[in-house]
Amino acid sequence: MDLKSIILRALRSRKYTGMAQYEIEILYNFSRSHISEVLSSMESENIIIRTGDGRLIKRVWLRDYYPGHIDKFIRIGILRSSEYIPLISGIYSMFNDYNIKIIPFDDTVSLMDALKYEALEFAMAPSLSQIMYAMTSDNIKIIGAVASGGSSIIKNSNDNKRLLSSALSSMMIMSREFARGKNLEIEFFKNPLRAVKEFKNSGYISIWEPYSTFLINNGYKKVSSYEDYLDSMPCCMVASNPDFIARNPGVLRIKNGDYNNDILKMFYKITGIGIKNIKESLKNYDFKTDISMETVYGIIEKTGILMDKNKIKNVFYLNK
Structure with missing residues (x-):
């Protein structure tokens, strides 16, 4: 296996922690100069990010797992649902000069973990699980609803x-x-x-x-x-983190946008469902991005789980 493939596999397994460059030198039987050359090439291809860690040590991450915001790069974590199409289209419109990557997850916990580590700029996930997860983290804020129904x-x-x-x-x-x-x-x-x-x-x-x-x-x-x-309670919500919101306060007013064929093709790859069914499925949602805390408390009450309303309120940026 070539060194580039070895590094890719190692960094995928390390995810948000990354690895120090000297670890690569110790673990794999390649010269220091070859390792530096391969890493520089991967860096120029926007595959990895290297940062200083102390005076001499450099740390390496896959770009998708980098735990911090990257200039002109937006990562949106979603589950495999057509519900997110209009809101993602709105993000494309707002950040039209950014490189945007949609990253599908199979479960909400993995998705919200990525947001907690600041390896996502937006996370779109079911309301209930997103609220419960956000209550355990100081680094997540819910900024609106995606849709109801569907x-x-x-x-x-x-x-x-x-x-x-x-x-x-x-x-x-x-x-x-x-x-x-x-x-x-x-x-x-x-x-x-x-x-x-x-x-x-x-x-x-x-x-x-x-x-x-x-x-x-x-x-x-x-x-x-x-x-x-x-009823009309939102089934999914969108969250970000305080640092990204502080630098981009306009996201608190983000709205659904018009989608195009490129978005539909993307969601065909994500969901495995044909474009005709995807377009038809959107008719079954009531798209909206404004909700009240009363609506949020109603979602929790439906579960029968007792939660502190003040703690729930603290995870939201609502009524902007």
């Missing part, structure tokens, strides 16, 4: 009692309410595309867009909608 509970034609759902999300609340008195067994998934494939062995699935539209268009029956249990 999720369904769908039934297979068999009599299987499995209900597939995602944890700490609006899907979890929907699933719990739907399952009452039905003797259903709720099982949680992370990757929605794998869950859609597993659905053939299950009786029900609680799923967001564009997967809901895809299943309905393939003959499966919708038996319940987001609005049946959560």
